[in-house]
Amino acid sequence: MTGMTKSIKPLDKATTIAFGCIILLLGVGAIAEPNFLSATYLVQQLQVASFLGVIATGMMMVILLGHIDLSIPWTISIGGMMATGASGILGPELGVPLAVPFGIACGMTVGLINGIGVAYLRAPAMIFTLGMNAVAQGVMVYHTGGFAPQDSGTPFMRELAVGHLVPGVPNPLLIWILLGAATVFVLTRTTLGRQIYAIGNTERAVFLSGVNTRRVLVICFVFSGACAAAGGILLSGWANRSYQAMGDVYLLPTVAAIVLGGTNVLGGRGRYMGTVAGVILITLLQSILSVLQPQVYFAEFGIKLPADVFRNIVFGVVIIGMLLLYARGAKVQS
Amino acid sequence: MAGETTPLLRMEGITKHYGGVRALENVRFECDRGRIHALLGENGAGKSTLIKVLSGVVQPNAGRILLDGRPQVFARPAAANEAGIACIFQELSLLPDLTVADNICITNPPMRFGQIDYRAQRKRAEAALAVVGGEDIHPNATVRDLPLSRRQMVEIAKAMAREPKLLILDEATSALTAADVAKVFAMLKRLREEGMAVVYISHRMHEIAELADDCTVFRNGQHVETFTAGSKTDNAMVEMMIGREYQNAFPPLTRAKPDSEPVLKVENLSWQRELNNINLELRPGEVVGLGGLDGQGQRQLLLALFGTLIGTTGTIRIAGEAVDITSPQHAKSDTVGMALIPEDRKHEGLMLPMTVRENLTFAAVDRMSKWGLVDRSAEEAAITEMVELLKIRSDGIDGPVAALSGGNQQKIVIGKWLMNKPRIILLNDPTRGIDVGTKQEIYQLLRRLAESGAAILFYSTDYDELIGCCDRVLVLYDGTVIETLAGDRLTERNLIAAALNITNTRDLPETVQ
Numbered sequence: 001m002t003g004m005t006k007s008i009k010p011l012d013k014a015t016t017i018a019f020g021c022i023i024l025l026l027g028v029g030a031i032a033e034p035n036f037l038s039a040t041y042l043v044q045q046l047q048v049a050s051f052l053g054v055i056a057t058g059m060m061m062v063i064l065l066g067h068i069d070l071s072i073p074w075t076i077s078i079g080g081m082m083a084t085g086a087s088g089i090l091g092p093e094l095g096v097p098l099a100v101p102f103g104i105a106c107g108m109t110v111g112l113i114n115g116i117g118v119a120y121l122r123a124p125a126m127i128f129t130l131g132m133n134a135v136a137q138g139v140m141v142y143h144t145g146g147f148a149p150q151d152s153g154t155p156f157m158r159e160l161a162v163g164h165l166v167p168g169v170p171n172p173l174l175i176w177i178l179l180g181a182a183t184v185f186v187l188t189r190t191t192l193g194r195q196i197y198a199i200g201n202t203e204r205a206v207f208l209s210g211v212n213t214r215r216v217l218v219i220c221f222v223f224s225g226a227c228a229a230a231g232g233i234l235l236s237g238w239a240n241r242s243y244q245a246m247g248d249v250y251l252l253p254t255v256a257a258i259v260l261g262g263t264n265v266l267g268g269r270g271r272y273m274g275t276v277a278g279v280i281l282i283t284l285l286q287s288i289l290s291v292l293q294p295q296v297y298f299a300e301f302g303i304k305l306p307a308d309v310f311r312n313i314v315f316g317v318v319i320i321g322m323l324l325l326y327a328r329g330a331k332v333q334s
Numbered sequence: 335m336a337g338e339t340t341p342l343l344r345m346e347g348i349t350k351h352y353g354g355v356r357a358l359e360n361v362r363f364e365c366d367r368g369r370i371h372a373l374l375g376e377n378g379a380g381k382s383t384l385i386k387v388l389s390g391v392v393q394p395n396a397g398r399i400l401l402d403g404r405p406q407v408f409a410r411p412a413a414a415n416e417a418g419i420a421c422i423f424q425e426l427s428l429l430p431d432l433t434v435a436d437n438i439c440i441t442n443p444p445m446r447f448g449q450i451d452y453r454a455q456r457k458r459a460e461a462a463l464a465v466v467g468g469e470d471i472h473p474n475a476t477v478r479d480l481p482l483s484r485r486q487m488v489e490i491a492k493a494m495a496r497e498p499k500l501l502i503l504d505e506a507t508s509a510l511t512a513a514d515v516a517k518v519f520a521m522l523k524r525l526r527e528e529g530m531a532v533v534y535i536s537h538r539m540h541e542i543a544e545l546a547d548d549c550t551v552f553r554n555g556q557h558v559e560t561f562t563a564g565s566k567t568d569n570a571m572v573e574m575m576i577g578r579e580y581q582n583a584f585p586p587l588t589r590a591k592p593d594s595e596p597v598l599k600v601e602n603l604s605w606q607r608e609l610n611n612i613n614l615e616l617r618p619g620e621v622v623g624l625g626g627l628d629g630q631g632q633r634q635l636l637l638a639l640f641g642t643l644i645g646t647t648g649t650i651r652i653a654g655e656a657v658d659i660t661s662p663q664h665a666k667s668d669t670v671g672m673a674l675i676p677e678d679r680k681h682e683g684l685m686l687p688m689t690v691r692e693n694l695t696f697a698a699v700d701r702m703s704k705w706g707l708v709d710r711s712a713e714e715a716a717i718t719e720m721v722e723l724l725k726i727r728s729d730g731i732d733g734p735v736a737a738l739s740g741g742n743q744q745k746i747v748i749g750k751w752l753m754n755k756p757r758i759i760l761l762n763d764p765t766r767g768i769d770v771g772t773k774q775e776i777y778q779l780l781r782r783l784a785e786s787g788a789a790i791l792f793y794s795t796d797y798d799e800l801i802g803c804c805d806r807v808l809v810l811y812d813g814t815v816i817e818t819l820a821g822d823r824l825t826e827r828n829l830i831a832a833a834l835n836i837t838n839t840r841d842l843p844e845t846v847q
Binding site: 189190191192194197198201202204205206207208209210211212268269 | 640642661662663664665666667674676681682683684685686687688692696697699700703706707708750
């Protein structure tokens with residue numbers, strides 16, 4: 001009976017905690033700054049969260065398999081830089097209409113190499129993708145000659161990032177909603193979704209069940225590369241430019257959002273709604289820390305910290321704290 | 335037997351349960367100085383558990399251990415070591431990336447100014463190696479680089495370096511070359527002269543005939559008899575090992591049509607050194623058993639047939655046509671139609687945290703989906719049918735498999751493959767660790783499957799099962815089919831004799847290879 005209710009219930013424990021923390025954060029924010037509960041602020045936060053959400057969607061598939069994709073930072077940069085630079089590479093006639101697919105294809109290429117390395121060469125994903133991150137960085141530095149790229153995004157990219165196809169809903173949020181819905185569908189309704197969870201649990205049993213496990217691994221890594229590149233394209237459309245290392249700040253938030261949402265870092269368990277909650281929680285936390293400037297209060301006690309240093313510390317402590325909370329919960333349950 | 339002196343080791347009333355499984359029941363065992371005591375019994379008779387109790391690896395539920403007449407409690411392996419008990423296990427316990435000398439002195443390295451004295455350590459290792467006859471092994475060699483037989487010699491030297499009073503060898507010679515075995519035997523005989531007590535476990539009857547002073551037979555977790563070596567014939571010893579009564583009800587055999595074409599024909603199948611020129615035929619409607627001692631290539635044979643081993647040689651014919659089965663995916667396809675019930679259901683058969691639904695349809699989910707989309711109603715129907723067929727008891731199909739009993743978990747592993755309607759079913763010890771009731775259901779199921787035309791190849795470590803379930807049994811020894819037993823010749827005695835590679839139980843087995 002407990003098993004039945006568990007799988008039918010839309011939210012699991014981690015997701016509930018994460019949404020609870022979101023409400024708590026909003027409450028704290030509203031006390032200090034009433035504008036926090038305004039529709040404008042909330043929609044703006046969701047728009048910012050969409051970039052992280054798109055990136056985390058791909059990474060989540062890889063983590064569900066029990067692997068990890070540490071090439072995320074420079075795959076984001078590749079996505080952004082290749083899309084903005086497409087007209088320089090492909091020529092203006094092709095480059096302008098194909099900028100977005102070209103950027104995503106470049107990200108998928110990184111993912112494909114990752115997938116082949118992990119699935120066929122049996123390299124540990126942590127090392128292989130970390131190496132690919134460095135390779136991607138090198139290739140991008142070579143491509144730009146070490147200077148910041150001058151290209152700005154195409155009008156279409158700009159529209160994707162800041163426009164409103166549906167009134168009131170920023171386009172990145174719309175993209176995240178569509179991507180998320182598709183992901184939930186794949187994870188819950190298709191054979192591929194089952195195989196992803198199953199590999200994360202017991203890869204050997206999946207192999208002996210006659211499933212081509214390598215194919216599943218490659219698909220997920222390619223998807224992760226595509227999502228990271230798409231995130232990069234949205235970011236460069238938003239900023240109207242791309243730059244080196246634009247993805248570097250996204251690795252920790254991506255992993256943190258997924259894990260805070262209750263996905264098992266070792267694979268096999270996790271809901272997409274949890275990742276959604278994790279992404280929103282991380283985004284709000286970042287925003288509130290920069291708006292409220294809590295380090296000012298510490299300065300009164302003689303602890304002087306720059307804002308970004310303070311933010312990093314709080315960020316890390318929150319992640320570690322919540323992980324410990326989940327780990328305790330899991331132990332009690334089993 | 336000598337009542338007036340206290341033996342070095344006396345174990346009394348030792349009982350050990352694992353969950354509901356009785357591994358040892360009120361067992362006594364003695365071993366005295368200057369004697370080599372052989373411990374005999376089938377797989378699962380309780381020998382290894384006794385050794386684990388004695389070496390402090392597991393704690394008995396009841397009973398006591400006396401060493402020199404003084405009661406001892408070995409809470410940890412280190413405590414048994416300190417009391418002078420050294421054990422050489424079948425599975426090697428060496429650290430592969432350290433040197434031979436490091437390994438030999440690992441528990442108590444010689445120290446100098448708070449650091450390991452490498453020169454003294456090397457000398458000690460050299461001395462220990464010389465005692466066992468392994469002078470050819472360099473103490474500074476890395477264990478990983480040594481061949482298996484050398485490693486086993488290091489293992490023996492490591493035990494000797496602790497200067498034990500009681501030495502236990504659990505199948506310790508299984509990987510040694512004939513020359514090494516001779517050296518180890520010479521060492522053991524010398525140690526016996528010097529007054530050491532030795533407990534010796536082996537499945538090789540001729541080794542026991544050569545070495546042992548006393549023999550003790552275990553069966554089904556119980557002490558059967560202790561007697562002086564040489565006072566019983568091999569025949570009598572084998573009978574003692576098998577003479578248990580089991581109340582397993584087996585469904586009656588129905589003869590397969592011998593004239594039907596074999597659905598699976600294997601010719602000269604070899605893999606590395608673990609499978610050597612295996613030939614076998616499997617006809618529809620037939621249940622064929624795989625017997626022999628543990629680890630004679632049975633598992634590898636099943637894995638090779640299922641396409642998981644790389645670099646096999648030989649020919650596999652499915653319904654007459656040569657097929658090179660390259661992966662489980664290929665093996666389960668309609669052209670081959672094979673299924674493998676793996677031995678380790680927790681790691682090879684199931685995804686424990688996932689639901690009954692997901693596990694049960696996992697291998698056949700492609701048949702219930704269109705363009706990768708699972709058809710929920712078709713899936714539901716197939717699951718209902720299978721749950722009824724196998725009488726799977728669960729709290730509902732959307733609960734995790736981990737919550738089910740072992741027997742029901744095993745039914746799910748079997749059911750998962752029956753969904754594919756395979757024509758060749760390979761089973762790797764499917765009844766290990768499950769209750770008697772479920773065992774009987776599985777036997778009946780196998781028989782029904784055979785009657786409906788499937789061909790079944792069935793490895794079991796339980797001889798009763800092989801005799802009760804199988805039309806024929808192939809006995810494997812050293813990766814080869816050494817004997818085929820059927821009809822009246824399919825008896826427990828013949829199975830054991832063939833498994834031990836004794837060609838004729840009436841002869842003394844001195845001519846054994």
